[in-house]
Amino acid sequence: CTPTVRLEAPREPITINLNVKIDQEVRVKLDKEVEDLISSNPDLF
Amino acid sequence: LDTLDGTANVSTPPLVFQPGGFQPTALSERVRGFLSNAQGELSAHADFTIDGGKPSGTGWVSVSNFGFDTLRLGAVRGVNGRIEFDNVLKLSSPPGQEVRIGQINPGIPLENGLIAFQLISATEAILERAQWPFAGGHLVAGRSDWTIAGTRDVIRISAEALSLTSLVDVFNLPDLKAEGTVSGTFPVEIAGPNAYIRDAVLTADDQGGTIAYTGKAAESASKADSRAELAFNALRDFRFSVLEIRADGNLSGDMLITMKLAGYSPAVLQGAPFVFNIGVDSKLMQLIRSGQRATGTDWLYDVVAESVAARNQTTPENTE
Amino acid sequence: GDPQIEAAKDQGVVGERIDGYLGIVDGSADASLMRLVQDINNKRRAAYDKLAEQTGTTTEQVARVTGEKLISQAARGEYVMDESGTWTKK
Numbered sequence: 001c002t003p004t005v006r007l008e009a010p011r012e013p014i015t016i017n018l019n020v021k022i023d024q025e026v027r028v029k030l031d032k033e034v035e036d037l038i039s040s041n042p043d044l045f
Numbered sequence: 046l047d048t049l050d051g052t053a054n055v056s057t058p059p060l061v062f063q064p065g066g067f068q069p070t071a072l073s074e075r076v077r078g079f080l081s082n083a084q085g086e087l088s089a090h091a092d093f094t095i096d097g098g099k100p101s102g103t104g105w106v107s108v109s110n111f112g113f114d115t116l117r118l119g120a121v122r123g124v125n126g127r128i129e130f131d132n133v134l135k136l137s138s139p140p141g142q143e144v145r146i147g148q149i150n151p152g153i154p155l156e157n158g159l160i161a162f163q164l165i166s167a168t169e170a171i172l173e174r175a176q177w178p179f180a181g182g183h184l185v186a187g188r189s190d191w192t193i194a195g196t197r198d199v200i201r202i203s204a205e206a207l208s209l210t211s212l213v214d215v216f217n218l219p220d221l222k223a224e225g226t227v228s229g230t231f232p233v234e235i236a237g238p239n240a241y242i243r244d245a246v247l248t249a250d251d252q253g254g255t256i257a258y259t260g261k262a263a264e265s266a267s268k269a270d271s272r273a274e275l276a277f278n279a280l281r282d283f284r285f286s287v288l289e290i291r292a293d294g295n296l297s298g299d300m301l302i303t304m305k306l307a308g309y310s311p312a313v314l315q316g317a318p319f320v321f322n323i324g325v326d327s328k329l330m331q332l333i334r335s336g337q338r339a340t341g342t343d344w345l346y347d348v349v350a351e352s353v354a355a356r357n358q359t360t361p362e363n364t365e
Numbered sequence: 366g367d368p369q370i371e372a373a374k375d376q377g378v379v380g381e382r383i384d385g386y387l388g389i390v391d392g393s394a395d396a397s398l399m400r401l402v403q404d405i406n407n408k409r410r411a412a413y414d415k416l417a418e419q420t421g422t423t424t425e426q427v428a429r430v431t432g433e434k435l436i437s438q439a440a441r442g443e444y445v446m447d448e449s450g451t452w453t454k455k
Binding site: 074075077078079081111114115119120151194237238239289295297298299323328 | 382383386397399400401402403404406407408409410411414421422423424425428
Protein backbone atom coordinates (compact mmCIF):
# COMPACT_ATOMS: atom_id res chain seq x y z
CA CYS A 1 0.00 0.00 0.00
CA THR A 2 1.23 3.47 -0.66
CA PRO A 3 2.11 5.30 2.49
CA THR A 4 -0.20 8.16 3.11
CA VAL A 5 1.49 11.35 4.04
CA ARG A 6 -0.21 13.17 6.86
CA LEU A 7 0.71 16.75 6.64
CA GLU A 8 1.21 19.12 9.48
CA ALA A 9 2.65 22.52 8.70
CA PRO A 10 5.55 21.77 6.34
CA ARG A 11 8.82 21.55 8.28
CA GLU A 12 10.71 22.47 5.14
CA PRO A 13 10.55 26.29 5.16
CA ILE A 14 8.87 28.11 2.31
CA THR A 15 11.74 30.03 0.77
CA ILE A 16 11.13 33.35 -0.96
CA ASN A 17 13.71 35.33 -2.92
CA LEU A 18 12.88 39.00 -2.94
CA ASN A 19 14.74 41.70 -4.82
CA VAL A 20 13.76 45.28 -4.09
CA LYS A 21 15.24 48.23 -5.90
CA ILE A 22 14.52 51.41 -4.00
CA ASP A 23 15.07 54.38 -6.20
CA GLN A 24 13.95 57.94 -6.25
CA GLU A 25 10.70 58.54 -8.06
CA VAL A 26 12.18 61.70 -9.47
CA ARG A 27 15.44 61.10 -11.36
CA VAL A 28 16.98 64.54 -10.78
CA LYS A 29 18.79 65.76 -13.89
CA LEU A 30 21.99 67.15 -12.39
CA ASP A 31 23.31 68.89 -15.48
CA LYS A 32 21.96 72.36 -14.79
CA GLU A 33 22.80 72.25 -11.08
CA VAL A 34 26.36 71.12 -11.86
CA GLU A 35 26.88 73.87 -14.43
CA ASP A 36 25.80 76.42 -11.83
CA LEU A 37 28.12 74.80 -9.28
CA ILE A 38 31.08 75.13 -11.63
CA SER A 39 30.33 78.71 -12.67
CA SER A 40 29.67 79.92 -9.13
CA ASN A 41 32.94 78.50 -7.73
CA PRO A 42 35.69 79.72 -10.09
CA ASP A 43 38.40 79.16 -7.47
CA LEU A 44 37.54 75.46 -7.31
CA PHE A 45 36.88 74.56 -10.94
CA LEU B 46 79.30 83.38 20.79
CA ASP B 47 79.51 79.96 19.22
CA THR B 48 75.99 78.60 19.93
CA LEU B 49 72.77 80.38 20.66
CA ASP B 50 71.42 78.24 23.51
CA GLY B 51 68.31 79.23 25.36
CA THR B 52 64.57 78.81 25.46
CA ALA B 53 61.62 80.51 23.82
CA ASN B 54 57.90 80.01 24.17
CA VAL B 55 55.23 81.01 21.71
CA SER B 56 51.52 81.30 22.40
CA THR B 57 48.66 82.27 20.13
CA PRO B 58 45.64 84.16 21.38
CA PRO B 59 42.45 82.21 20.68
CA LEU B 60 42.17 82.28 16.87
CA VAL B 61 38.67 82.25 15.36
CA PHE B 62 38.43 80.88 11.82
CA GLN B 63 35.61 81.32 9.30
CA PRO B 64 35.27 79.82 5.81
CA GLY B 65 35.89 82.68 3.39
CA GLY B 66 37.45 84.72 6.22
CA PHE B 67 40.48 84.20 8.45
CA GLN B 68 42.02 80.82 7.66
CA PRO B 69 45.03 78.84 9.02
CA THR B 70 46.79 79.43 5.70
CA ALA B 71 47.07 83.11 6.72
CA LEU B 72 49.49 81.88 9.43
CA SER B 73 51.41 79.45 7.23
CA GLU B 74 51.03 78.08 3.72
CA ARG B 75 52.40 74.79 5.04
CA VAL B 76 48.98 73.91 6.46
CA ARG B 77 47.17 74.46 3.12
CA GLY B 78 45.11 71.39 2.26
CA PHE B 79 45.20 70.20 5.86
CA LEU B 80 42.43 72.27 7.49
CA SER B 81 40.38 73.44 4.50
CA ASN B 82 37.40 75.77 5.13
CA ALA B 83 38.39 75.89 8.82
CA GLN B 84 35.85 77.23 11.31
CA GLY B 85 35.74 77.63 15.10
CA GLU B 86 38.38 78.41 17.69
CA LEU B 87 41.96 77.22 17.99
CA SER B 88 44.77 78.20 20.33
CA ALA B 89 48.31 76.83 20.48
CA HIS B 90 51.39 77.03 22.65
CA ALA B 91 54.97 75.82 22.12
CA ASP B 92 58.07 75.74 24.34
CA PHE B 93 61.32 75.67 22.38
CA THR B 94 64.78 74.97 23.74
CA ILE B 95 67.99 75.29 21.82
CA ASP B 96 70.68 73.14 23.36
CA GLY B 97 74.07 72.92 21.70
CA GLY B 98 72.56 74.51 18.62
CA LYS B 99 69.94 71.76 18.43
CA PRO B 100 66.32 73.08 18.59
CA SER B 101 63.53 70.98 20.08
CA GLY B 102 60.12 71.83 21.41
CA THR B 103 56.98 70.57 23.05
CA GLY B 104 53.56 72.18 22.97
CA TRP B 105 49.86 71.80 22.62
CA VAL B 106 46.95 72.78 20.38
CA SER B 107 43.44 73.13 21.74
CA VAL B 108 40.29 73.51 19.66
CA SER B 109 36.70 74.29 20.53
CA ASN B 110 33.74 73.87 18.22
CA PHE B 111 36.29 73.51 15.49
CA GLY B 112 35.49 72.20 12.00
CA PHE B 113 36.99 71.72 8.53
CA ASP B 114 36.26 69.93 5.25
CA THR B 115 38.10 66.85 4.02
CA LEU B 116 38.16 64.96 0.74
CA ARG B 117 38.26 61.60 2.49
CA LEU B 118 35.66 61.81 5.23
CA GLY B 119 33.59 64.83 4.23
CA ALA B 120 32.65 67.56 6.66
CA VAL B 121 34.11 67.38 10.17
CA ARG B 122 32.30 69.63 12.67
CA GLY B 123 32.14 70.33 16.37
CA VAL B 124 35.67 69.16 17.28
CA ASN B 125 36.65 69.82 20.89
CA GLY B 126 39.80 68.79 22.70
CA ARG B 127 43.47 69.39 23.27
CA ILE B 128 46.42 67.67 21.59
CA GLU B 129 49.81 67.54 23.35
CA PHE B 130 52.96 67.41 21.20
CA ASP B 131 56.10 65.81 22.59
CA ASN B 132 58.00 67.05 19.54
CA VAL B 133 56.61 70.17 17.93
CA LEU B 134 59.09 70.09 15.06
CA LYS B 135 58.16 66.52 14.13
CA LEU B 136 54.50 67.09 15.13
CA SER B 137 54.50 63.84 17.08
CA SER B 138 52.41 63.28 20.21
CA PRO B 139 52.39 60.85 23.12
CA PRO B 140 49.71 58.08 22.91
CA GLY B 141 46.23 58.61 24.29
CA GLN B 142 45.35 61.98 22.75
CA GLU B 143 41.57 62.45 22.77
CA VAL B 144 39.16 64.68 20.89
CA ARG B 145 35.39 64.70 20.59
CA ILE B 146 33.89 65.10 17.11
CA GLY B 147 30.38 66.58 17.04
CA GLN B 148 29.57 65.46 13.50
CA ILE B 149 31.34 63.60 10.73
CA ASN B 150 29.61 62.33 7.61
CA PRO B 151 31.52 59.79 5.48
CA GLY B 152 28.13 58.72 4.05
CA ILE B 153 26.29 57.98 7.24
CA PRO B 154 25.91 60.88 9.74
CA LEU B 155 27.92 60.03 12.87
CA GLU B 156 27.54 62.27 15.91
CA ASN B 157 29.26 62.69 19.29
CA GLY B 158 32.32 60.65 18.42
CA LEU B 159 35.20 60.15 20.86
CA ILE B 160 38.52 59.59 19.10
CA ALA B 161 41.72 58.41 20.85
CA PHE B 162 44.89 58.58 18.77
CA GLN B 163 48.63 59.18 18.64
CA LEU B 164 50.34 61.43 16.08
CA ILE B 165 53.53 59.84 14.76
CA SER B 166 54.43 62.65 12.35
CA ALA B 167 52.72 65.27 10.20
CA THR B 168 51.54 62.50 7.86
CA GLU B 169 51.04 59.42 10.05
CA ALA B 170 48.84 58.66 13.03
CA ILE B 171 47.71 55.63 14.99
CA LEU B 172 43.98 55.52 15.54
CA GLU B 173 43.77 53.90 18.97
CA ARG B 174 40.00 53.80 19.26
CA ALA B 175 37.01 55.70 17.90
CA GLN B 176 33.48 55.29 19.17
CA TRP B 177 30.12 56.75 18.11
CA PRO B 178 26.70 56.14 19.55
CA PHE B 179 24.65 54.88 16.60
CA ALA B 180 21.11 53.52 16.16
CA GLY B 181 20.69 52.73 19.82
CA GLY B 182 24.03 50.92 20.01
CA HIS B 183 27.63 51.82 19.14
CA LEU B 184 30.02 51.87 16.21
CA VAL B 185 33.56 51.26 17.44
CA ALA B 186 36.71 51.54 15.32
CA GLY B 187 39.53 49.41 16.61
CA ARG B 188 43.24 50.17 16.53
CA SER B 189 44.55 50.90 13.04
CA ASP B 190 47.14 52.97 11.22
CA TRP B 191 46.02 56.17 9.52
CA THR B 192 47.88 58.15 6.86
CA ILE B 193 46.89 61.79 7.33
CA ALA B 194 47.06 63.01 3.72
CA GLY B 195 46.96 59.47 2.44
CA THR B 196 44.80 58.00 -0.33
CA ARG B 197 43.84 54.63 1.20
CA ASP B 198 43.31 53.31 4.71
CA VAL B 199 41.33 50.41 6.10
CA ILE B 200 39.73 50.53 9.53
CA ARG B 201 37.73 47.79 11.24
CA ILE B 202 34.36 48.86 12.56
CA SER B 203 32.39 46.89 15.15
CA ALA B 204 28.67 47.54 15.23
CA GLU B 205 27.47 46.71 18.73
CA ALA B 206 23.82 46.04 19.54
CA LEU B 207 22.28 48.30 16.89
CA SER B 208 18.53 48.47 17.40
CA LEU B 209 16.46 47.57 14.33
CA THR B 210 13.86 50.12 15.34
CA SER B 211 16.51 52.89 15.19
CA LEU B 212 18.04 51.56 11.97
CA VAL B 213 14.62 51.81 10.31
CA ASP B 214 14.52 55.46 11.46
CA VAL B 215 18.08 56.31 10.38
CA PHE B 216 17.46 54.96 6.87
CA ASN B 217 13.86 56.16 6.67
CA LEU B 218 12.69 52.74 5.51
CA PRO B 219 9.04 53.24 4.65
CA ASP B 220 6.18 51.03 5.92
CA LEU B 221 8.49 48.94 8.09
CA LYS B 222 8.54 48.30 11.83
CA ALA B 223 11.19 46.10 13.37
CA GLU B 224 12.42 45.09 16.79
CA GLY B 225 15.60 43.31 17.79
CA THR B 226 19.30 44.15 17.83
CA VAL B 227 22.12 43.29 15.40
CA SER B 228 25.90 43.25 15.80
CA GLY B 229 28.90 42.53 13.63
CA THR B 230 32.44 43.58 12.68
CA PHE B 231 33.53 44.63 9.19
CA PRO B 232 36.31 46.49 7.37
CA VAL B 233 35.71 49.95 5.93
CA GLU B 234 38.11 50.91 3.17
CA ILE B 235 38.61 54.67 2.90
CA ALA B 236 39.93 55.12 -0.65
CA GLY B 237 40.10 58.63 -2.05
CA PRO B 238 36.71 60.27 -1.57
CA ASN B 239 34.91 56.97 -1.02
CA ALA B 240 34.23 54.86 2.06
CA TYR B 241 33.59 51.29 0.97
CA ILE B 242 31.92 48.83 3.31
CA ARG B 243 33.41 45.45 2.47
CA ASP B 244 30.87 42.66 2.99
CA ALA B 245 29.67 43.70 6.43
CA VAL B 246 27.62 41.02 8.18
CA LEU B 247 25.31 42.04 11.02
CA THR B 248 23.51 39.23 12.77
CA ALA B 249 20.61 39.39 15.20
CA ASP B 250 21.33 38.42 18.77
CA ASP B 251 19.83 35.16 19.94
CA GLN B 252 16.55 36.63 21.19
CA GLY B 253 15.63 37.22 17.54
CA GLY B 254 12.92 39.83 17.01
CA THR B 255 9.93 40.94 14.98
CA ILE B 256 9.34 42.59 11.62
CA ALA B 257 6.12 44.11 10.30
CA TYR B 258 6.13 45.23 6.68
CA THR B 259 2.92 46.80 5.45
CA GLY B 260 4.13 48.56 2.33
CA LYS B 261 2.84 48.51 -1.21
CA ALA B 262 5.73 46.40 -2.46
CA ALA B 263 3.50 43.52 -1.38
CA GLU B 264 0.89 44.27 -4.06
CA SER B 265 3.27 44.25 -6.99
CA ALA B 266 5.00 41.12 -5.71
CA SER B 267 1.87 39.18 -4.88
CA LYS B 268 0.53 39.39 -8.42
CA ALA B 269 3.58 37.55 -9.54
CA ASP B 270 3.37 34.53 -7.34
CA SER B 271 0.70 33.25 -4.95
CA ARG B 272 3.36 32.01 -2.60
CA ALA B 273 4.86 35.49 -2.63
CA GLU B 274 1.48 36.78 -1.52
CA LEU B 275 1.58 34.21 1.27
CA ALA B 276 5.05 35.38 2.20
CA PHE B 277 4.08 39.05 2.31
CA ASN B 278 1.14 38.15 4.54
CA ALA B 279 3.64 36.47 6.83
CA LEU B 280 5.82 39.60 6.76
CA ARG B 281 2.98 41.67 8.10
CA ASP B 282 3.62 40.12 11.52
CA PHE B 283 6.83 38.11 11.37
CA ARG B 284 8.80 36.61 14.26
CA PHE B 285 12.37 35.90 13.22
CA SER B 286 14.91 33.66 14.89
CA VAL B 287 17.57 34.28 12.22
CA LEU B 288 18.37 37.66 10.70
CA GLU B 289 21.55 38.29 8.81
CA ILE B 290 22.10 41.67 7.12
CA ARG B 291 24.94 41.93 4.62
CA ALA B 292 26.03 45.31 3.29
CA ASP B 293 28.55 45.90 0.53
CA GLY B 294 29.23 49.05 -1.41
CA ASN B 295 30.09 52.70 -1.23
CA LEU B 296 28.75 54.66 1.71
CA SER B 297 28.44 57.77 -0.45
CA GLY B 298 27.24 55.86 -3.52
CA ASP B 299 25.52 52.57 -4.32
CA MET B 300 25.07 49.99 -1.60
CA LEU B 301 23.82 46.44 -1.98
CA ILE B 302 22.13 45.13 1.16
CA THR B 303 21.04 41.50 1.35
CA MET B 304 19.10 40.06 4.24
CA LYS B 305 18.47 36.48 5.28
CA LEU B 306 15.40 36.21 7.45
CA ALA B 307 14.08 33.01 8.97
CA GLY B 308 11.05 32.73 11.20
CA TYR B 309 7.29 32.39 11.11
CA SER B 310 4.07 34.33 11.39
CA PRO B 311 1.45 33.02 13.83
CA ALA B 312 -1.24 34.14 11.37
CA VAL B 313 0.00 32.24 8.33
CA LEU B 314 -0.19 28.45 7.86
CA GLN B 315 -0.29 27.82 11.57
CA GLY B 316 3.13 29.37 11.98
CA ALA B 317 4.81 27.52 9.12
CA PRO B 318 8.50 28.34 8.76
CA PHE B 319 9.51 30.91 6.13
CA VAL B 320 12.94 31.88 4.84
CA PHE B 321 13.43 35.18 3.00
CA ASN B 322 16.46 36.07 0.93
CA ILE B 323 15.93 39.80 0.42
CA GLY B 324 18.18 41.89 -1.81
CA VAL B 325 17.87 45.65 -1.54
CA ASP B 326 19.72 47.70 -4.13
CA SER B 327 19.59 51.29 -3.03
CA LYS B 328 21.55 54.48 -2.74
CA LEU B 329 21.90 54.51 1.01
CA MET B 330 22.63 58.20 1.10
CA GLN B 331 19.42 58.96 -0.75
CA LEU B 332 17.46 56.94 1.80
CA ILE B 333 18.97 58.88 4.66
CA ARG B 334 18.44 62.18 2.93
CA SER B 335 14.88 61.40 1.93
CA GLY B 336 13.85 61.83 5.55
CA GLN B 337 15.37 65.26 5.71
CA ARG B 338 13.73 66.61 2.59
CA ALA B 339 10.49 68.53 2.97
CA THR B 340 8.81 66.98 -0.07
CA GLY B 341 7.51 63.46 0.45
CA THR B 342 9.33 60.99 -1.74
CA ASP B 343 7.32 58.53 -3.67
CA TRP B 344 9.51 55.45 -3.70
CA LEU B 345 9.75 53.56 -6.90
CA TYR B 346 9.25 49.93 -6.09
CA ASP B 347 10.79 47.44 -8.40
CA VAL B 348 10.10 44.21 -6.62
CA VAL B 349 10.82 40.78 -7.94
CA ALA B 350 9.54 38.00 -5.73
CA GLU B 351 9.85 34.33 -6.55
CA SER B 352 9.34 31.37 -4.32
CA VAL B 353 11.90 28.66 -4.40
CA ALA B 354 10.18 25.30 -4.71
CA ALA B 355 12.12 23.03 -2.38
CA ARG B 356 12.94 19.62 -3.86
CA ASN B 357 10.62 17.47 -1.85
CA GLN B 358 8.46 20.11 -0.32
CA THR B 359 4.81 19.22 -0.13
CA THR B 360 2.78 22.33 -0.41
CA PRO B 361 -0.22 22.47 1.88
CA GLU B 362 -2.72 22.02 -0.98
CA ASN B 363 -1.67 18.62 -2.20
CA THR B 364 -1.22 15.65 -0.01
CA GLU B 365 -0.39 12.24 -1.40
CA GLY C 366 40.13 78.57 -12.16
CA ASP C 367 43.00 79.08 -9.75
CA PRO C 368 45.97 80.55 -11.69
CA GLN C 369 48.50 78.11 -10.18
CA ILE C 370 46.26 75.20 -11.13
CA GLU C 371 45.69 76.53 -14.65
CA ALA C 372 49.45 76.86 -15.14
CA ALA C 373 50.01 73.34 -13.77
CA LYS C 374 47.35 72.04 -16.19
CA ASP C 375 49.07 73.74 -19.11
CA GLN C 376 52.37 72.14 -18.10
CA GLY C 377 50.67 68.73 -17.85
CA VAL C 378 51.47 68.35 -14.15
CA VAL C 379 47.84 68.45 -12.95
CA GLY C 380 44.64 67.22 -14.63
CA GLU C 381 40.92 66.67 -14.15
CA ARG C 382 39.69 63.18 -13.20
CA ILE C 383 36.39 61.54 -14.15
CA ASP C 384 35.55 61.21 -10.43
CA GLY C 385 35.33 65.00 -10.17
CA TYR C 386 38.64 65.68 -8.44
CA LEU C 387 42.01 67.11 -9.43
CA GLY C 388 44.92 64.68 -9.79
CA ILE C 389 48.71 64.96 -10.04
CA VAL C 390 49.44 63.53 -13.47
CA ASP C 391 52.71 61.67 -13.03
CA GLY C 392 52.77 61.76 -9.27
CA SER C 393 55.70 64.18 -8.99
CA ALA C 394 54.81 67.76 -8.16
CA ASP C 395 56.32 70.12 -5.62
CA ALA C 396 54.93 70.06 -2.09
CA SER C 397 53.13 73.41 -2.33
CA LEU C 398 51.27 72.39 -5.52
CA MET C 399 50.28 69.07 -3.89
CA ARG C 400 48.95 70.98 -0.87
CA LEU C 401 46.96 73.27 -3.20
CA VAL C 402 45.46 70.26 -5.02
CA GLN C 403 44.56 68.67 -1.68
CA ASP C 404 42.95 71.96 -0.53
CA ILE C 405 40.86 72.29 -3.70
CA ASN C 406 39.78 68.63 -3.55
CA ASN C 407 38.71 69.03 0.09
CA LYS C 408 36.59 72.03 -0.94
CA ARG C 409 35.19 70.28 -4.03
CA ARG C 410 34.00 67.38 -1.90
CA ALA C 411 32.27 69.82 0.48
CA ALA C 412 30.54 71.46 -2.52
CA TYR C 413 29.47 68.02 -3.90
CA ASP C 414 28.13 66.94 -0.52
CA LYS C 415 26.05 70.14 -0.29
CA LEU C 416 24.61 69.87 -3.82
CA ALA C 417 23.87 66.15 -3.33
CA GLU C 418 21.92 67.01 -0.20
CA GLN C 419 19.94 69.74 -1.98
CA THR C 420 19.05 67.48 -4.91
CA GLY C 421 18.51 64.21 -2.99
CA THR C 422 21.30 62.50 -4.93
CA THR C 423 24.61 61.05 -3.76
CA THR C 424 27.97 62.79 -3.50
CA GLU C 425 29.37 60.25 -5.92
CA GLN C 426 26.75 61.11 -8.56
CA VAL C 427 27.34 64.87 -8.28
CA ALA C 428 31.11 64.42 -8.36
CA ARG C 429 30.84 62.18 -11.41
CA VAL C 430 28.61 64.53 -13.43
CA THR C 431 30.97 67.40 -12.56
CA GLY C 432 34.01 65.35 -13.60
CA GLU C 433 32.43 64.59 -16.96
CA LYS C 434 31.67 68.28 -17.56
CA LEU C 435 35.14 69.45 -16.52
CA ILE C 436 36.77 66.88 -18.79
CA SER C 437 34.59 67.93 -21.72
CA GLN C 438 35.57 71.56 -21.05
CA ALA C 439 39.29 70.76 -20.67
CA ALA C 440 41.51 72.42 -23.31
CA ARG C 441 43.29 70.36 -25.96
CA GLY C 442 46.67 69.24 -24.67
CA GLU C 443 45.54 68.98 -21.04
CA TYR C 444 45.68 65.63 -19.29
CA VAL C 445 42.48 63.94 -18.12
CA MET C 446 41.92 60.68 -16.25
CA ASP C 447 39.21 58.34 -17.51
CA GLU C 448 37.31 55.43 -15.93
CA SER C 449 40.27 53.10 -16.11
CA GLY C 450 42.44 55.43 -14.09
CA THR C 451 44.91 56.17 -16.87
CA TRP C 452 45.86 59.69 -17.84
CA THR C 453 45.35 60.61 -21.47
CA LYS C 454 46.20 63.86 -23.25
CA LYS C 455 43.14 65.54 -24.73
